[in-house]
Amino acid sequence: MIDIEHVSRVFGTGQNAVTALQDVSLHVPAGSIFGVVGQSGAGKSTLLRMVNALDRPDAGRIRVNGQTISNADPRDGGEAGIVGAALARARHDIGMVFQHFNLVGNRTVVQNVEFALEATGTPRARRRPKALEMLDLVGLAHRADDRPSQLSGGQRQRVGIARALASEPSILLSDEATSALDPETTRQILDLIKRLSRDLGLTVMLITHEMEVVKRICDSTALMEHGRVIESGTLEELIGTRESRVSQQLFPVGDHPPTPGNSVVDITYSGLDSNNAVIARTARELDLDLSILGAAMETVNGRQMGRTRLAIPGGDAQAQRVVDAVSRPGITAWIVQEVAR
Amino acid sequence: MIDITSPDFWPELFWTLLAGTWETIYMVGIAMIITLIVGLPMGIVVVGTEKGRFLEAPFGQRWIGAALHHSITFIVNLGRSVPFIVLMIALIPVTRALLGSFVGTGPAILPLTVVAIPFFVRIVEIAIREVDPGLFEAAESLGASRWLTVRRVIMPQATPSIILGSATTLTSIINFSAMVGVVGGGGLGQVAVTYGQQRYSWVHIVFVILILFVLVQAIQGVLTALAKHYGLPVPRRRWFGRRRDAQDALLASEANIPHETPTDPSLEGDRK
């Protein structure tokens, strides 16, 4: 569980000041996979680095599993956050993987994983077996004695994951872990993260600039822009939210020139096999000549979700009747555009 | 004048050169060992105590880090800006106070060490700066102590460059050791002066040059091989364009940059 409360961070001073984070609050529930999306420079890395105190906030508080990691609110009892041995212990409970893997090139794969165990003070005799066990978990035990440079990008990231999880953390942070990988390798790595998070009960906070990543493994997501979180929630919630940019990016239905006499209605659905039957039935029941302007359907996090944009003749009242008729748990609809005149 | 045709000439030459070579190796060797012991930690500390680095605040105190950083920087800059001949003369009273004398191979070690340390600290500093900052971040994220990070991350990554730099350091200590010979420090430099300059024996000069050349070649060869053993990238020979891809991939992998097709890199400029 990660709690980020009213966190701000400004780099530099005076004219050169850059506000990387501005009053950001997020809650990442235990056991979930939470994705933070946004363009480059939105402040995602800065936010993630707050969680394991690689960076400290100028304002606000960060807690992990109830423990205060950083606290920049002076009114809050003056407790500034943990340092020293307590911080090291907290970090043993938070694994992190990186875009460029950050493996020590002059040491072998297994030595890279052992380093994580050495950091936790694991006795020498237990390091090698545990490191090999971790490599086995990511399917790389047979490459234990290779150098990272002998591995492909995807394999290196799997070593990065083995290293991050060697100390048996409850939290995994991922900073663009798949951004340097090709699409196929990206899918493999994401599936691995998903499988491990389920098997090991991990809480995952990952940041990415690719919707693909969110779509494939995230339960919840937050969209960042210019240092602010502009929307956040579970994917189901966001998909059913009219203004959601995440939803619009996941399901682009296009901009269609309004046809005179028609209203435009969006229907979004999550967790159903298909809404086509619903639309067809509604059209039949209301005896309407619906036309589909656009539709986007995706397997999101293993479930079918999507959005359909309809043109409805017969005035706004008619459009409202369609909205009422289709709405039910799992389906949300709204009028995008009233009758064009 | 020296008589090359005299029956004693060649044996005498042999023993003179042997003694000179041994003295050179002895003083250069000891000076290098001291340089390593003193210079390595100084190099690590001078980089580490920089703002935002792993030793920024030793014992939780920023001022200690700043003080260490500035004093080492000062010493290094001072040491590097004084010409060796001046340094040697300036150190005479110090040497005499410490060792009771300032002539001979033993006392020569002091100025050699003093000139080599700042040079070597720079080499260590550069080698450590080359270590990918991402590795420090990874070590930090794992909750590794500073000492462990130095041993398991910084040293493995910086060792090849430091070994190569040691070859350069050794070569320049040999250089300076010849100058020490001129003022009675012993070694091959003194052989060159006493026989070559004062007694006009070009044979001695030629042999001194030859021995020094072989010495430097051997050091460079052995240490380069050692650096490769510790992970120095070995560039592949490239005759035709065809090899280029293989080499790019190799270099990319050495730099820990993935060479699989990246997804649109323009989308994510990361801050490194």
Ligand SMILES: Nc1ncnc2c1ncn2[C@@H]1O[C@H](COP(=O)(O)OP(=O)(O)O)[C@@H](O)[C@H]1O
């Ligand atoms: N250490 C730093 N010093 C100065 N500016 C920084 C630093 N880290 C990040 N920034 C700035 O903060 C902003 C957010 O950066 P970042 O968190 O890396 O974004 P993202 O990960 O979303 O691409 C950028 O404008 C970046 O230039």
Ligand SMILES: [Mg+2]
């Ligand atoms: Mg980033």
